[in-house]
Amino acid sequence: MDSTNSGEPLLDESTAETADRSHHLWRYVRRYWPVTQPWLGTGARVILGVVFITAGWLKVGDLAESGRSVNAYEVMPIELGRFVGAVLPFIEIAIGALLIIGLSTRLVAFLNGGIYLIFITGIAQAWARGLTIDCGCFGGGGQVDAADTRYATEIARDILLVSLTAFLVMFPHTKYSLDARLAGPEEIE
Amino acid sequence: MSKRYSQKQAAAQVVRKQLAKEKRRRTQLWAALAVFAVLLVAGAVGVLVRSTQQDDTVNIPPGTYADGVGxxxxxxxxxxxxxxxxxxxxxxxxxxxxxxxxxxxxxxxxxxxxxxxxxxxxxxxxxxxxxxxxxxxxxxxxxxxxxxxxxxxxxxxxxxxxxxxxxxxxxxxxxxxxxxxxxxxxxxxxxxxxxxxxxxxxxxxxxxxxxxxxxxxxxxxxxxxxxxxxxxxxxxxx
Incomplete structure (x- = not known):
């Protein structure tokens, strides 16, 4: 027992060292945050924008199918589902385009996040009720084999995207945005 | 004298800042309105495109059952x-x-x-x-x-x-x-x-x-x- 005791300070030292190193890293991140954050924000805008434009674009060719995939969730009257199916793809494209140009980034990111939360709720309720549908996120949709449902993956992907929208809501100032151009040089305070 | 001057300058700076802030707020408001306008137009386009994708007249083949669907x-x-x-x-x-x-x-x-x-x-x-x-x-x-x-x-x-x-x-x-x-x-x-x-x-x-x-x-x-x-x-x- 006594002999092993001698090893303890050594262990402490090494943990202290890693703590110190992570502290260093954190300081490093903080120091460069004003530089990195706007670029990370631009990255988030591009990812979210491309995902939404793609998702919308793949649905516009067959809006009847889009309506059917909305109705597959069984959450609203059929006529309303058809309406949502027709409108949603274009809203997705518009939001995607607004994110990419960077107009009202905070507001648009907020709306985008809200839509994702609706999607997540829709998928989760379908899962909980034992429906076997494809989310129809990128066209397609409707019923699939029970073995072919991918609810967990779909929800995980949407949560990941929601976190990007949250990042933009928290830090809406990004590089290459229309917002920055409109604000002009007075932005620097 | 010089103290008063610098006070005046400071006041002017405050006003300028205030004006800039006001201007930025107005820009933001317009941007938000533009966003909602774009979304409204996008929705309207969806309804329009949907109606063009639907055929007005439906040809139904002869000998069908139940409202022409089977x-x-x-x-x-x-x-x-x-x-x-x-x-x-x-x-x-x-x-x-x-x-x-x-x-x-x-x-x-x-x-x-x-x-x-x-x-x-x-x-x-x-x-x-x-x-x-x-x-x-x-x-x-x-x-x-x-x-x-x-x-x-x-x-x-x-x-x-x-x-x-x-x-x-x-x-x-x-x-x-x-x-x-x-x-x-x-x-x-x-x-x-x-x-x-x-x-x-x-x-x-x-x-x-x-x-x-x-x-x-x-x-x-x-x-x-x-x-x-x-x-x-x-x-x-x-």
């Missing part, structure tokens, strides 16, 4: 309804599995069998085979060969997510069941494309999501020969 065989007391897509592999195996039994039920007047050729799987075809094949089946009905052609379509079913038979090949398949030039013209004109939308709407209104969907006397049953036989037998007892 084709019936047999005249038995049992009503069997099948919603099926020519692009759907399970529908194909269901079709081949039940073919002989259905023929028997039709011959013995056991059941009336209604077949609804929905076209909901264009997303699983590279050339909208789902819609084109169903529309061609409508053309086959013009020539009085709906069921024969329907079966021929299942025999020649393409794999999912591939380029299915084109219209020329659909016409060739028609010739194998004895369909002629009228059929050819009908397929080329896409005469019954609007009809497939009509069937799809019925499919949606019955809250169906996938194919095959099978009903016996209005009750949903599993799409298998065994469950159909059980449902038909259950009726005999009652």
């Amino acid at each position: 084709f019936a065989r047999g005249d038995g007391p049992k009503l069997i309804e099948i919603y099926s897509d020519y692009q759907c592999p399970i529908c194909r195996s269901f079709e081949t599995q039940t073919r002989d039994t259905f023929a028997q039920w039709v011959a013995t007047d056991t059941a009336k069998i209604v077949f609804y050729p929905v076209a909901v799987l264009d997303g699983y075809s590279k050339n909208e085979y789902s819609t084109r094949s169903a529309a061609a089946a409508g053309c086959a009905a013009d020539g009085g060969k709906f069921h024969q052609y329907s079966y021929a379509l299942y025999v020649n079913q393409p794999a999912e997510n591939t380029e299915g038979p084109d219209n020329a090949e659909l016409i060739e398949t028609g010739k194998t069941v004895g369909l002629g030039e009228d059929f050819e013209q009908c397929v080329k004109d896409g005469k019954y494309t609007s009809w497939t939308q009509h069937i799809n709407e019925n499919f949606e209104e019955r809250k169906l999501k996938g194919t095959p969907s099978v009903f016996v006397d209005g009750e949903r049953v599993e799409a298998s020969l065994a469950s159909l036989m059980a449902a038909v037998a259950a009726d005999d007892e009652s």
Whole structure:
């Protein structure tokens, strides 16, 4: 027992060292945050924008199918589902385009996040009720084999995207945005 | 003197800052309004595009059953309804599995069998085979060969997510069941494309999501020969 005791300070030292190193890293991140954050924000805008434009674009060719995939969730009257199916793809494209140009980034990111939360709720309720549908996120949709449902993956992907929208809501100032151009040089305070 | 000057300057700076802030706020407000305007326009475009994608007039082939959405065989007391897509592999195996039994039920007047050729799987075809094949089946009905052609379509079913038979090949398949030039013209004109939308709407209104969907006397049953036989037998007892 006594002999092993001698090893303890050594262990402490090494943990202290890693703590110190992570502290260093954190300081490093903080120091460069004003530089990195706007670029990370631009990255988030591009990812979210491309995902939404793609998702919308793949649905516009067959809006009847889009309506059917909305109705597959069984959450609203059929006529309303058809309406949502027709409108949603274009809203997705518009939001995607607004994110990419960077107009009202905070507001648009907020709306985008809200839509994702609706999607997540829709998928989760379908899962909980034992429906076997494809989310129809990128066209397609409707019923699939029970073995072919991918609810967990779909929800995980949407949560990941929601976190990007949250990042933009928290830090809406990004590089290459229309917002920055409109604000002009007075932005620097 | 100089103190007063610098005070004045400081005040001016505050005012300038305030004005800049005000201006930025106004820009933000306009940007937000622009965002909502864009979204409103996008929604309106969706409604408009949807109406252009819908055909105003629906051509319905002759000899259809129930509001022009299906084709019936047999005249038995049992009503069997099948919603099926020519692009759907399970529908194909269901079709081949039940073919002989259905023929028997039709011959013995056991059941009336209604077949609804929905076209909901264009997303699983590279050339909208789902819609084109169903529309061609409508053309086959013009020539009085709906069921024969329907079966021929299942025999020649393409794999999912591939380029299915084109219209020329659909016409060739028609010739194998004895369909002629009228059929050819009908397929080329896409005469019954609007009809497939009509069937799809019925499919949606019955809250169906996938194919095959099978009903016996209005009750949903599993799409298998065994469950159909059980449902038909259950009726005999009652």
